[in-house]
Amino acid sequence: MEAKKGKWDASHRSWPLPKLPWTMTQTWNDLLFAHYPIDIKVLREIVPKALPLDTYNGKGWIGIVPFHMTNIRLRGTPRVPGTDSFAELNVRTYVIINGKPGVFFFSLDAENLLAVKVAQTVYRLPYMHAEMNVSKSESFIEYKSKRRQGVDARLECRYRPTSEIFYAERGSFEEWLTERYCLYTLSKKGDPLRCDILHPQWPLQQAEAEFQVNTMLSEQGIQVEDNLPILHFSKSIEVRMWPLVSAMND
Template sequence: MTDYKEQSKETNWDDGHRLWPLPNMPWTMKQTWNDLLFAHFPVNFNVLRKLVPNIFPLDTYDGVCWVGVVPFHMTDIRLRGLPPIPGTDKFPELNVRTYVTIDGKPGVYFFSLDATNLLAIKVARTFYHLPYVRANMKVEKQGDMIEYESVRKSEDARFVADYRPVSEKYFAEKGSFEEWLVERYCLYTLNPKGVPLRCDILHHPWELQLAEANIKENTMLSSRGIVVENDSVVLHYSKQIEVRMWPLVKAF
């Protein structure tokens, strides 16, 4: 039998930093994520509990839940065994997410994923049961400054910001708040029958930088009924990371 865990290391990748083994099956998709901003907002547990399916246990840090708005742009998108398909191999994406854990496996739960590519949206909604929506998006880079704009087509959900890194690169310390926020190696979703599913991912540990951002417009949270505790926002930046995704499996 082929050991697909070994195949995950075909480019000297190491999955030793993950808390649980990868599924014994081949990865299905490869992506590179670029110029990410992690903008995290504190949210009361009771507020968030009403918005996330009860089957997903919410994570808290010091008793507080956090919701992230994460703009970035993807490149080098391809399915395993296939070359990149022109027109679908790169596009911007904007995620609104929070954090849950099932069976000791900390992961991400998405409220929404905005993107420009209609085919990619249909594929992700069909095969990964993710709440992708289409938006008009623009990403420009001026030196180390990222100018980002996303305006959803179907509703008043928009994010307009300029952001950039303001520190040297570093890795989150073990047990730190930053590690709790970003070092998560799966996503959770529900299929149409309400069955909780997990998608495992693999990438190197995040190289973070502190960030500053001028957030000019942000209705990404209010459009989903998310009320933040206060106006404080925790900002991090990451330049680039290569990611591999596995097929969905049952979360329990």
């Protein structure tokens, strides 16, 4: 098990935090990481050309990540009931600019419409409004999501951890997948932007999942090589986020 430092210690990041104040804090809960291999040529066609792909052993990866957020608030403000917790579902892949590995989102489905609008505007992320429900049944997390508009992107699954907590070893596949401390998006002009994030190292567990319905990839034109994902679980992690900055000025 290993890795217990101060909550906001940043020594495990591979580059310094921005010399700017953080803007938002969140807690992410009951995350499932479901990762699918994808051919690099196929991935290159669906990720904006301005974002260089990041690969592991010559292979691209797509992640479906359902979870629910709590304790959401802007810096210097109290939590606002009704907007401080909601479910979210991400479809993501991995890119890297100037040695800084990060996440690129194909979509982020969320059940809170106000949060969707704010995130679309402030962070330029492809948030979508969805009907969502998260509950617990015995040791399983029961998760349902159905997008309210556009394509019929849905996920119905149940998942749970199956191992003790561990922390990814340096250079491992698990570290490559999860230990990423920024997200990338594009400006109106199509230039890469970066949002730095900070959280402790991921407390990971092996996981199992049953997928009753999953059209999150097929409905978004994403063709993976294998429909059996590699699964990991994380119970909870606290996060801070920074403002968007140009990714090319480092």
